[in-house]
Amino acid sequence: MPRRRIGFWYRLAAVIAKPPLIVLLKRDWRGMEHIPAEGGFITAVNHNSHVDPLAYAHYQYNTGRVPRFLAKHGLFKSGFVGLMMRETGQIPVYRESTDALSAFRAAIDAVERGECVAFYPEGTITRDPDQWPMTAKTGAARVALQTKCPVIPVAQWGANELLPPYAKKPDLFPRKTSRVLAGPPVDLSAFYDREMTPELLQEATEVIMRHITALLEELRGEKAPEKPYDPRLARIEQRRKLAEREGEGEKK
Numbered sequence: 001m002p003r004r005r006i007g008f009w010y011r012l013a014a015v016i017a018k019p020p021l022i023v024l025l026k027r028d029w030r031g032m033e034h035i036p037a038e039g040g041f042i043t044a045v046n047h048n049s050h051v052d053p054l055a056y057a058h059y060q061y062n063t064g065r066v067p068r069f070l071a072k073h074g075l076f077k078s079g080f081v082g083l084m085m086r087e088t089g090q091i092p093v094y095r096e097s098t099d100a101l102s103a104f105r106a107a108i109d110a111v112e113r114g115e116c117v118a119f120y121p122e123g124t125i126t127r128d129p130d131q132w133p134m135t136a137k138t139g140a141a142r143v144a145l146q147t148k149c150p151v152i153p154v155a156q157w158g159a160n161e162l163l164p165p166y167a168k169k170p171d172l173f174p175r176k177t178s179r180v181l182a183g184p185p186v187d188l189s190a191f192y193d194r195e196m197t198p199e200l201l202q203e204a205t206e207v208i209m210r211h212i213t214a215l216l217e218e219l220r221g222e223k224a225p226e227k228p229y230d231p232r233l234a235r236i237e238q239r240r241k242l243a244e245r246e247g248e249g250e251k252k
Contacts (some may be wrong), residue, residue: 009087010066013193014058021058024162026175031215033181034152035063040111042148043047043067043182043207044140046133046216047120051170052159059156060116067118068110070139090119104142111147119143119208125165128229133216135230136209138201141188144208145201148192150185151208155215179219186211 035043053069060067066088073092076085084090091101091110107117111247121136128134144151158178163170191204215216 006061006064006066006095007088010061010089010130013023013035013084013088014061018058018061021054024170024172024175025055025158025178027059028158028179029059029062029175030180031154032059032063034184035060036150036152037065037114038113039117039149040147041152041185042107042111042140043118043152043154044121044186044212045118045154046126046156046212047122047124048126048131048157048165049160050125051161051163051247052117053120055159055178056154056156056180059178060118065116067116068107069118070107070120078154081189087242104139104146107139107143108146111143111149117143121205121212126229127193127234128225129233130225131160131165132224132227133209133213135228135232136205138198138205141191141204142196143187145191145196145204151188153183153186153208153211155178155183155212155219157216157219159197177203177215181215181219183211183215183244195242 043060045052047053049055057067057069068089068091070091070093071085073094074094076082076090089110091103091106096189107119110117117138121140122134123137126132126134140151143149156179158176161171186208188204188207191200194200209228213228217224
């Protein structure tokens with residue numbers, strides 16, 4: 001299936017967003033040859049800054065294949081941002097509701113129309129203290145196994161140095177570099193035509209995340225932890241330690 005045209009609204013968004021990005025971030029972009037020239041596909045990207053969706057979109061816009069992001073539905077409601085989200089074809093996600101599956105259906109439809117859908121499998125900015133990819137949700141794997149489309153892993157680093165995770169003010173100087181690296185498609189063929197159980201989806205998700213993490217290791221020149229950070233287990237451990245401290249306090 002041929003690629004979808006970029007369209008007026010996406011070009012307008014690029015006209016608005018690209019100048020400040022060019023001023024704020026130098027670019028070290030690699031792996032564009034892995035972005036499919038035609039047909040629908042998924043990109044799976046790590047997430048470590050509120051700025052990195054713009055930095056990554058800049059990268060992929062320059063490949064000629066614009067991404068359709070899954071984003072919180074509140075961003076679509078009103079104002080100029082809502083208008084741009086709707087008109088550029090982004091996909092609203094209704095978390096913790098009966099409408100949550102509609103995002104997956106919309107993503108599947110977009111892929112089958114020959115578009116790119118960009119997933120942040122972690123679902124939010126990483127909680128890992130050293131900003132490595134953490135455990136991920138299974139939405140990207142679900143769409144990938146349903147459509148059997150290419151899944152392109154993408155790692156990025158640098159936007160998080162401009163605006164660190166959950167920081168309120170950017171660090172403008174010295175000028176930071178947006179490093180983006182796309183890899184070859186992830187081979188998920190071993191999971192095709194099997195019952196889509198939670199276990200299968202989790203296993204496929206872990207394969208995708210290992211590819212993203214390996215690319216990020218290349219960008220950072222460092223080795224990631226053996227096991228990805230798991231926020232759920234971290235919360236359990238925090239509660240355990242709190243209970244221990246409270247128990248010790250009662251004994252005194």
